[in-house]
Amino acid sequence: MSKIQAVLIDDEKHCNETLQFFIEKHLPEIEIKAVFIDPSEALLFLQNNTVDLVFLDVQMPGFNGFELLAKLKPFHFEVIFITAFDSYAIRAIKFSALDYLQKPLDLEELKIAVESVVSKRAFKEKQELFNNLLEAIANGNQELNxxxxxxxxxxxxxxxxxxxxxxxxxxxxxxxxxxxxxxxxxxxxxxxxxxxxxxxxxxxxxxxxxxxxxxxxxxxxxxxxxxxxxxxxxxxxxxxxxxxxxxxx
The missing domain is CATH 2.40.50.1020 (LytTr DNA-binding domain)
Known part of the structure; x- marks a missing residue:
């Protein structure tokens, strides 16, 4: 499987630096494509580039992480949310069975969240293979594309x-x-x-x-x-x- 192309978005510079250190030191399956402290700049980048994973801070000035995603709909990357608050946002993320990290960041929790993303990615590739198989079965003797x-x-x-x-x-x-x-x-x-x-x-x-x-x-x-x-x-x-x-x- 190819490396996971990731973007880091957090208005707190030291949080980005900690996450970047953890990834570069312990998670070789991830390649960091860009790091942002300004959600507006991150939005522009994501509108013009393809990535696999976004580490996204929930609370940011200007507009928050959820609002950033709303501006990008539909998007095709995985998201790991990051938040410093045990708030309604975390309860909503948990309820939706999505991945999140709570500040201060913990390496083991980061590894678990990334493993979840890798599993989802592998599932999507397998799903694509099954889709091709089902297309072949449905088309019978017709040519496949x-x-x-x-x-x-x-x-x-x-x-x-x-x-x-x-x-x-x-x-x-x-x-x-x-x-x-x-x-x-x-x-x-x-x-x-x-x-x-x-x-x-x-x-x-x-x-x-x-x-x-x-x-x-x-x-x-x-x-x-x-x-x-x-x-x-x-x-x-x-x-x-x-x-x-x-x-x-």
Whole structure:
């Protein structure tokens, strides 16, 4: 599973510093993306960036933590609330079965709260896998639109139309995507090929599979295909005629 991208929001600077120290020293699964003492600045950041987890102080000047979340609805990150008061806010958080920390911060309570977030995150990934499975069952013989790929950091979910090419890399597979990223899937090339047999994909070489809808130019006499990302994909001699036929069909 990839690192949890987190933001710290507390108007008390020393509380942010304590939390940051605990995380950096004891919770390597968390990467701190930003730290804020001003909720307005935090709001702007969260409106323009994707994160997994927000440590959010309840009482802050300007607007409180609940008001900040209301301004962001709908949001897709987990929240661990932080408060110095055993107040109605804590009772409401407990009633809602959400995670919170009480000041002064305690390392063991922090670890328990983060473990809860990790469990929820793993559940969401598993839920996505089940959703893909149910979609496959519901569609029967119809073509599917998404691919679930195990990686070193968890699972990646791709729209199949976004895949430009796939390349065998030992027992793994590299997939190039339209947003420019490359994904290392921890599954053999053959499994990827089997998953894409009914899609517009063409095997050009022992190590390459291309999306024919992402072909820019078939270069005659050069033994390769130019893709929309400017990658030159080789065509093996014995596959040449079949590849050209598939590209022109």
């Amino acid at each position: 998404r691919l679930s790929l195990p990686s070193r950091n968890g699972y990646v979910f791709l729209n199949i139309v976004d895949i430009i090419w796939c390349k065998a890399e030992g027992n793994y597979t590299i997939l190039k995507v339209r947003d420019g990223s490359q994904i290392l899937a921890t599954v053999p090339f053959k499994k990827i090929e089997d998953s894409l047999t009914l899609k517009p994909f063409v095997r050009t070489h022992n190590s390459y599979l291309i999306n024919r809808e992402q072909v820019r130019h078939l270069v005659k006499g050069k033994g390769y295909i130019l893709m929309t990302d400017d990658e030159q994909i080789p065509i093996s001699r014995y596959r040449k005629d079949t590849v050209i036929e598939q590209l022109l069909s």
